[in-house]
Amino acid sequence: xxxxxxxxxxxxxxxxxxxxxxxxxxxxxxxxxxxxxxxxxxxxxxxxxxxxxxxxxxxxxxxxxxxxxxxxxxxxxxxxxxxxxxxxxxxxxxxxxxxxxxxxxxxxxxxxxxxxxxxxxxxxxxxxxxxxxxxxxxxxxxxxxxxxxxxxxxxxxxxxxxxxxxxxxxxxxxxxxxxxxxxxxxxxxxxxxxxxxxxxxxxxxxxxxxxxxxxxxxxxxxxxxxxxxxxxxxxxxxxxxxxxxxxxx
Numbered sequence: 001x002x003x004x005x006x007x008x009x010x011x012x013x014x015x016x017x018x019x020x021x022x023x024x025x026x027x028x029x030x031x032x033x034x035x036x037x038x039x040x041x042x043x044x045x046x047x048x049x050x051x052x053x054x055x056x057x058x059x060x061x062x063x064x065x066x067x068x069x070x071x072x073x074x075x076x077x078x079x080x081x082x083x084x085x086x087x088x089x090x091x092x093x094x095x096x097x098x099x100x101x102x103x104x105x106x107x108x109x110x111x112x113x114x115x116x117x118x119x120x121x122x123x124x125x126x127x128x129x130x131x132x133x134x135x136x137x138x139x140x141x142x143x144x145x146x147x148x149x150x151x152x153x154x155x156x157x158x159x160x161x162x163x164x165x166x167x168x169x170x171x172x173x174x175x176x177x178x179x180x181x182x183x184x185x186x187x188x189x190x191x192x193x194x195x196x197x198x199x200x201x202x203x204x205x206x207x208x209x210x211x212x213x214x215x216x217x218x219x220x221x222x223x224x225x226x227x228x229x230x231x232x233x234x235x236x237x238x239x240x241x242x243x244x245x246x247x248x249x
Contacts, residue, residue: 028069029090029220031059032080035164036142038189038247039094039210042074049074055093055112057243058234059212065230066223076163078144087217096146096208104216109228110235111209113244117147119179119201120187122172128179128201140168140180147181148205165190172198183207185248 033051035042041053051072063070075083083089085104097107119128119139128134131150134157143161146152160177162168168180169190182190184204191198212231214220220227234240 028071029063029218030071030073030088031091031093032073032075032083032089033093034075034077034080035166036077036094036186037166037193039186054243054247055210055212057246058112058240059091059093061234061239061243062212062227062230065234066226068220068223076144077142081144084213084215087215090215090218090220092213092215094210095213096210098146101213105213106216106221106224108212108214108224108231110231111211112240114207114209116184116204117151117181117207118184118187118204119181120169120172120191121179121199121201122175122177123197123199124175125178125199127199128203130203133203134179137178138176140171140177142168146208148207151181151205166194169194169196169198172196189247 033040033042033056037053039053039055041051041056043050043052049072051074056072060070073089080089080092081095081101084092092105094112095101095105119134121127125137126133128137134151136158138158138160140162141147141159142165143163151157160171162171162180165180165182165186168177168182171177172180173196179201180187180198184200187200190196191200212227214224214227
């Protein structure tokens with residue numbers, strides 16, 4: 001391959017990154033997130049959205065160590081998946097792995113942990129002791145989310161798709177749902193901070209591992225190795241555990 005051809009390809013790569021994946025600022029990686037505390041916390045302060053949470057704090061440190069600028073945008077979870085698929089965002093924070101998602105996202109080596117899924121119950125609902133107790137219940141689920149295979153594939157259950165978990169907690173309080181499935185840390189966090197009078201089911205199931213992902217249409221794909229090495233370093237030096245502990249307080 002000639003020198004001019006190599007030069008052209010190098011310049012083309014730089015230009016792609018400058019406009020990459022729908023980023024608003026040249027050289028900036030766009031991350032689309034939903035409000036799912038304490039992992040991804042989106043708040044409105046002074047007319048502007050602020051972004052924090054376990055995954056946000058971790059990815060900010062990851063980006064700083066890799067000299068990458070970040071831009072966050074709030075969208076529903078399902079829309080975040082679509083943006084990754086269409087190349088309108090560069091990364092997602094916390095999705096679980098599935099074959100269809102792997103078609104359009106690359107999962108960074110090393111997961112962010114997993115936790116139990118529980119059903120949070122409205123005041124009048126009976127406790128759930130086993131899977132069969134879900135029959136006949138109106139169950140809130142996050143649109144686009146995956147929980148565990150038996151539940152995800154069960155067409156006999158009555159599931160109401162929601163744009164975000166905080167709305168689901170409000171519907172529980174109003175008796176519009178019998179149950180809402182959530183990761184335990186997320187569910188406990190929301191219930192404690194909203195002082196919602198809801199109960200957690202006895203029945204719980206181990207959830208899927210969460211990951212950082214990169215859109216296969218993002219220029220960041222060329223830096224996957226660097227991101228994975230840096231994420232591993234952050235695990236080894238204790239930064240990730242420090243962030244998790246801070247939000248567990």
